[in-house]
Amino acid sequence: MKLGVPSKGRLKKEVLSWFNHKGVEIITSEDDRSYAAKVTGFSDIQLFFLPPVEIPTLLSKGVLDLGVTGQDLIEEKIPEWDNYVKELKKLGIGHADLVIAVPEFWVDVSNLEDLDEVAKIFRNKIGFRLRIATKYHNLARKYLKKFGMTDYMLIDSQGATEGLIKNEVAEVVIDITSTGQTFKSNNLKILPIDPIIKSEVALFASLKRKQKIMLDQNKSFFKKLSINLLD
């Protein structure tokens, strides 16, 4: 069975410690930069350290059988995700909301209706569509389409998205946040509406593998994590 877990930073540490608490000990190499690791007592489980953003697609294709990543990335990367992967267990970490942020001084903008109207006025005045910077293209587009937003365009941003407004390459940002501090530090405010999605980190299973076979071959592993695979 192939298991993918986040490869770097605080998230990696938190995920490993979650497994340890459950009695599934993951021994990493002494060398912190090495991606080699073993799962004590489960020689059949192959562990892969991967960037969380790559885990959803590997799950949907069945390259990984199990993977730990954020709900936000699962929904962004896999269209109609619930046909391909199943959430097994929330880890209680990595809580974050996908939100819309605009410059703090836009005191007249507090909901999508405002944003839609501002987009129209902006386009008429400036000559191009209101630019919304995000790396969550699919989630953003689906959400805005459902509302019926027009006169905007999505700008791709893979990082430091909050700074793009100051650089005048975007007017609005759609990004993930847990405390909102990065927005505040960049003179942005979050629109006071429900987030596009509320995300947290969870263990997902690929539906490419027959769940019954996976369970039969790894009973004690799933028991330790108190997961009933056939639910």
Add this chain to the structure above:
Amino acid sequence: MTKLFIVGDERVSLTKEVERLVTLFEKTGSIHVEIPTLLQSDLLLDLYGEELNSRTYILSDPVKGNLMLRPDFTVPIVQMHIKSNEEKAQYCYSGKVWRKQDHLSSRPSEYLQVGIECFGGNNIAKEDAKLFSIINKAVGLTHLKIVTGDLGVLRSAINGLEINSRCKRALLRQLWRPKRFLQVLKYFSNSASYLNDEKRHIIDLLNSGKLMKKLNIYNPIIGLRTKKDIIDRVSELSNDIEYNQLKSSDVNLLENLLKISCSLNEASKNIKNLTYSHEYLKRSAILLENRLDYLAQLEIDVKKIDFEVSFGRTSMEYYDGFVFEMGPINKVSSIPFAQGGRYNELTRILSDLEGHEKSPCSVGAIIRPEILHAFKLNEGILR
């Protein structure tokens, strides 16, 4: 569902069907044009907007920039026509278009279109009827489900209301999004009830001359939107709550119009019945009558054609007048054989970009030969 592979006799027969359609279009005076498969994407992306962009295939070229796999023929043909400096012309084409599908569905992502685009000709009703009759003949089936609409009806209704231009623009902008249209309708019927405490506070600041002072607290001011833009918009909001733009009779008129669904020969009567005093709507009704007369002259059985005021509102935004769709009877959810409509506004926008002051009236339609051909095979009309 259309097949991925079409082999042998079936291929020969589909090719013949496509040739039949093109020949028929040519005989009605169309110039046959070949349009590139790869189109420059910048203008198209700006024109279509994000809703449609998500459905186009973008290919990257390190030298030429992004190119788009042709999602339809209309825009490149309009551009070609504008550059030709001709007033009146009629073109036909055949080829594939590519569109991503939102869901895992049986709908194909690449398919054939054979179509026709007509420019110029100021008798709109006559041109609409002529195009409709060509497509009707080309489809060549006696039993068809035909639905028509006219986005001009709703536009006229809005333009004729005694409301300020801000309210008019807001309603016209949402013609193609029924849910948003209703939201805007509600907002302008009772604006005050839609503004929350925070907005009221901002409006109070404006009216007591303190809004600029409030905006000056924020530092730095970032992005292309300015403090003046914000003050301008807050004064619009302030005007909205002064008095309600839409009277309940206005709302009733629009709501009742949207409910109209009848046979095409009763459409004009039903619209006139809703109002005696609305000059703009009367003009729309007359246009419908004229179109009906021309259709009858072309021996179209107008009693069998449906008309809905709201038809075409959820399809592509560029249709702004007469719209129609032809499909099999009793198969509501299937892909139609043909659809088309008037798109004067799209041509106007593209003419503007070319610096032309005048823009020709435009109407066009497509046939999906694979769908039509599969139906004819299935029904034993073709072998």
